Amino acid sequence: MINIYIILTTSTNLLVGMTNLLSLGQAALYGIGAYLAVLAMMVLNLSFIPTLIFVIIGTSLLSLLIAYPSLRLRGDYFVLATLGFQLIVFTILYNWVDVTRGPYGIPGIPSPILFGDIVITGIIPYLILSSILAVGVVSLFFKLIYSPFGRALKAVRDDELSAEAIGRNVTALKIWAFVVSSGFIGISGLLYASYVSYIDPTSFNLDEAIFILSAVIIGGTGNIKGPIIGAVFVVILPELLRFVGLPDSVAANLRQIIYGLMIIILMRLRPQGLAGEYALR
Amino acid sequence: MNSDTILIIDSIRKSFVRNIVNIRGKDEDEKFYVLEDIDLILPAGKITALIGGNGTGKTTLFNIISGFFKADEGKIEFKPNGSLIELTNLSAYKRAQLGIGRMFQDNHIFQNMTVLENMLVADENFFGERPFQSIIYYRKNNNVEKERIEKAEKIFIDLFGEDNPFLNMKNEKAKNLSYGQQRLLGLARLLMGNYKLLLLDEPTSGVNPVIIEKIKAIINYFVENKNMTVFLIEHNMKFVLDVADFCHFMSKGIIAVSGTPEDIIGNPDVRKTYLGI
Amino acid sequence: MLLQFIINGIIVGSIYSLVSLGFAIVYNTTRIFHIAYAVLYMFCPYMILTFFSNLGIPIFIAFIIAILITVVLSLLMEIIIYRPLAKKNSSLNIIMISSIGIMIIVINTIALFYGNETKILNPDISETFSFGDIIITYIQLAQFVISTIILLIFLAFLKFSKFGIRTRAMRDDDILCSVFGMDIYKMRIILFTLSAIFAAIGGGLVAYDVGMDPYVGMPMLLNAVVALIIGGIGRFEAPIIGGFIIGILQSLSVWAISARWQDAVTFTLLILFLLFRPQGLLGEKKRAV
Numbered sequence: 001m002i003n004i005y006i007i008l009t010t011s012t013n014l015l016v017g018m019t020n021l022l023s024l025g026q027a028a029l030y031g032i033g034a035y036l037a038v039l040a041m042m043v044l045n046l047s048f049i050p051t052l053i054f055v056i057i058g059t060s061l062l063s064l065l066i067a068y069p070s071l072r073l074r075g076d077y078f079v080l081a082t083l084g085f086q087l088i089v090f091t092i093l094y095n096w097v098d099v100t101r102g103p104y105g106i107p108g109i110p111s112p113i114l115f116g117d118i119v120i121t122g123i124i125p126y127l128i129l130s131s132i133l134a135v136g137v138v139s140l141f142f143k144l145i146y147s148p149f150g151r152a153l154k155a156v157r158d159d160e161l162s163a164e165a166i167g168r169n170v171t172a173l174k175i176w177a178f179v180v181s182s183g184f185i186g187i188s189g190l191l192y193a194s195y196v197s198y199i200d201p202t203s204f205n206l207d208e209a210i211f212i213l214s215a216v217i218i219g220g221t222g223n224i225k226g227p228i229i230g231a232v233f234v235v236i237l238p239e240l241l242r243f244v245g246l247p248d249s250v251a252a253n254l255r256q257i258i259y260g261l262m263i264i265i266l267m268r269l270r271p272q273g274l275a276g277e278y279a280l281r
Numbered sequence: 282m283n284s285d286t287i288l289i290i291d292s293i294r295k296s297f298v299r300n301i302v303n304i305r306g307k308d309e310d311e312k313f314y315v316l317e318d319i320d321l322i323l324p325a326g327k328i329t330a331l332i333g334g335n336g337t338g339k340t341t342l343f344n345i346i347s348g349f350f351k352a353d354e355g356k357i358e359f360k361p362n363g364s365l366i367e368l369t370n371l372s373a374y375k376r377a378q379l380g381i382g383r384m385f386q387d388n389h390i391f392q393n394m395t396v397l398e399n400m401l402v403a404d405e406n407f408f409g410e411r412p413f414q415s416i417i418y419y420r421k422n423n424n425v426e427k428e429r430i431e432k433a434e435k436i437f438i439d440l441f442g443e444d445n446p447f448l449n450m451k452n453e454k455a456k457n458l459s460y461g462q463q464r465l466l467g468l469a470r471l472l473m474g475n476y477k478l479l480l481l482d483e484p485t486s487g488v489n490p491v492i493i494e495k496i497k498a499i500i501n502y503f504v505e506n507k508n509m510t511v512f513l514i515e516h517n518m519k520f521v522l523d524v525a526d527f528c529h530f531m532s533k534g535i536i537a538v539s540g541t542p543e544d545i546i547g548n549p550d551v552r553k554t555y556l557g558i
Numbered sequence: 559m560l561l562q563f564i565i566n567g568i569i570v571g572s573i574y575s576l577v578s579l580g581f582a583i584v585y586n587t588t589r590i591f592h593i594a595y596a597v598l599y600m601f602c603p604y605m606i607l608t609f610f611s612n613l614g615i616p617i618f619i620a621f622i623i624a625i626l627i628t629v630v631l632s633l634l635m636e637i638i639i640y641r642p643l644a645k646k647n648s649s650l651n652i653i654m655i656s657s658i659g660i661m662i663i664v665i666n667t668i669a670l671f672y673g674n675e676t677k678i679l680n681p682d683i684s685e686t687f688s689f690g691d692i693i694i695t696y697i698q699l700a701q702f703v704i705s706t707i708i709l710l711i712f713l714a715f716l717k718f719s720k721f722g723i724r725t726r727a728m729r730d731d732d733i734l735c736s737v738f739g740m741d742i743y744k745m746r747i748i749l750f751t752l753s754a755i756f757a758a759i760g761g762g763l764v765a766y767d768v769g770m771d772p773y774v775g776m777p778m779l780l781n782a783v784v785a786l787i788i789g790g791i792g793r794f795e796a797p798i799i800g801g802f803i804i805g806i807l808q809s810l811s812v813w814a815i816s817a818r819w820q821d822a823v824t825f826t827l828l829i830l831f832l833l834f835r836p837q838g839l840l841g842e843k844k845r846a847v
Contacts, residue, residue: 084829
């Protein structure tokens with residue numbers, strides 16, 4: 001799970017930390033990735049690598065549908081638009097029963113198959129596979145953030161007007177950021193689907209979107225280590241609470257309360273998060 | 282006029298909708314013209330100043346030239362190298378790519394980026410700004426980056442000498458610079474691009490006399506060494522007299538008086554309505 | 559049948575209007591995207607539950623106590639969270655994220671004490687009466703009547719007091735307002751009180767009909783926000799109109815398509831408005847920045 005969330009938060013950071021776009025639609029993209037993965041594996045019978053490529057491209061393309069209208073808006077309105085899309089996607093996943101089986105979910109998702117005959121089953125091989133992907137995604141984003149592309153995004157984040165005045169196409173840069181980030185969120189959808197072998201729309205609802213966003217904000221924005229710390233934190237905390245010996249019913253609510261408190265305290269005292277370098281504006 | 286023109290502004294009109302709340306709390310929309318009818322020709326390779334009271338539409342005119350506002354009527358033509366380009370329907374970033382540089386009234390530099398990054402990001406060469414370009418063309422990207430850094434450092438040395446704060450602080454965030462230094466960085470950044478015409482909105486506001494002297498030198502450097510044209514909004518008349526070749530006085534949405542800075546200062550209308558003497 | 563759906567839409571719409579107006583009171587003036595407003599809507603019914611079902615206080619008095627406690631919660635949010643952020647001059651995004659934080663805390667605290675499952679306030683099935691083919695329950699009638707009366711009172715209050723013009727001034731420039739001797743923090747207390755009252759009444763009325771769980775606030779908040787955007791940001795009449803439009807439209811989409819798609823219809827409408835008419839139906843055009 002940590003690896004899945006590292007991919008989620010690192011990708012989201014490209015939007016939140018690098019471009020100052022607060023998106024509440026990340027869970028929708030995560031869900032789109034998961035459902036596309038199921039489509040590729042169970043209907044098209046692709047093996048793992050083609051599925052991966054299919055999911056990345058598919059999620060990126062679908063995200064364009066969200067990116068293009070939302071990015072014409074600014075500030076609150078952008079957040080609202082992504083929120084709107086989040087709910088629309090959720091409603092579609094939930095209600096288009098013929099295709100997604102809606103609330104019944106899709107069971108029996110096969111384990112990933114590599115190179116024709118290596119089946120990834122069991123926790124250890126799966127851990128290795130997801131770690132490889134997470135490390136790959138993180139190092140790719142490391143490259144991206146410190147490339148001229150990342151620099152241009154930072155310029156857009158700091159001052160849109162000036163970025164435009166030095167000849168940068170702000171809208172195109174934002175769309176690129178959105179699409180690239182979405183493509184990689186798709187990977188985490190794929191990993192999730194094949195890990196739990198059962199998906200239903202409630203894993204990709206608004207609460208999940210808020211959860212992803214708060215993981216990024218708690219960890220910190222604008223660099224590589226912030227989102228990773230955020231992901232590790234939100235995944236480890238429930239385990240810690242269980243370790244302390246709280247009953248599950250209490251622990252679930254208590255951990256949410258801890259997230260909420262952390263968000264408020266961080267926003268007040270340290271808006272760049274635990275380990276980030278960019279303070280949200 | 283012997284010299285070539287670089288920008289032709291042809292009967293530009295611009296209105297805003299103003300929302301008025303009357304005493305009963307009812308509100309009405311009222312359309313009013315900020316720019317009534319502006320005609321202006323900018324000679325290439327010269328420094329032209331635009332003066333006028335607050336709210337007379339100077340910055341609005343700049344925003345229309347650089348493409349942040351759309352004019353209601355009229356057109357703007359730009360002549361960077363001999364051929365005339367109609368700007369009216371181009372977006373702001375395209376105009377910048379064509380060679381219109383802009384500096385804003387407040388220090389619009391990228392606060393959370395380092396001094397050096399502020400320069401590099403403004404480079405006229407866009408290579409590497411597509412998401413994966415820098416990874417796929419790894420070697421070429423490294424070379425381009427190296428050239429960019431050399432270019433930026435050369436600009437700092439040319440403008441400010443061998444030992445200057447910008448070189449020493451190049452890896453610090455730009456928000457750590459003083460206000461005056463940020464202004465100078467903003468001007469230096471304009472040299473990274475391939476600009477023919479620079480629009481400077483109050484370059485001397487809020488900075489001390491030493492920096493003003495420095496800005497004067499930089500503006501002259503733009504025109505003499507880089508063959509750029511400068512169009513600036515200014516309230517500091519001494520500065521206008523020192524640097525500008527031509528001067529336009531704006532009032533109530535029109536260009537009321539034009540001429541050399543000395544003519545303008547001598548004009549009785551300008552003295553009464555703007556200078557207050 | 560169609561008429562029945564339209565009537566239902568108007569009844570639901572009156573609640574949307576009420577809740578949306580409460581959100582607008584804060585958003586129009588302070589620009590706080592008050593997501594935690596959702597929990598005020600959810601909080602009130604739980605207080606009614608405590609006083610009415612558990613302590614046996616008559617429903618009417620329990621309702622009033624619950625509203626007062628909700629107001630206190632709202633003021634605590636303002637004083638502990640929003641005011642310090644406003645004094646620090648924090649950005650709207652930071653305030654919004656803090657608001658999400660508050661929402662998470664309150665929802666889970668309620669869930670911790672009352673459980674995640676749906677609770678009901680009124681165990682009886684409500685009696686109905688009919689005009690011809692149209693069937694309305696008494697609770698629905700009460701919802702419509704109470705919320706309409708409150709909306710009318712508020713509109714009258716706007717017309718005959720300085721509240722409208724003051725809040726308008728505050729929206730334009732709160733620093734200037736404090737320069738002119740308006741105590742903006744006192745003003746904000748009034749705003750947060752009013753908005754909590756609207757949320758609490760809306761929440762109580764709906765919960766008395768269909769019950770509640772800790773998560774009912776968010777969907778209602780979203781409808782309220784959509785109503786506000788459609789009506790237009792800036793005027794207090796706008797969310798009222800928006801609320802009725804959303805209510806009727808949702809009801810019609812139940813009639814024409816299916817209940818499952820009413821959210822999709824609502825949010826598609828939101829996105830269309832954001833794109834093509836961001837100032838809403840009644841909103842004023844903004845001067846470009």
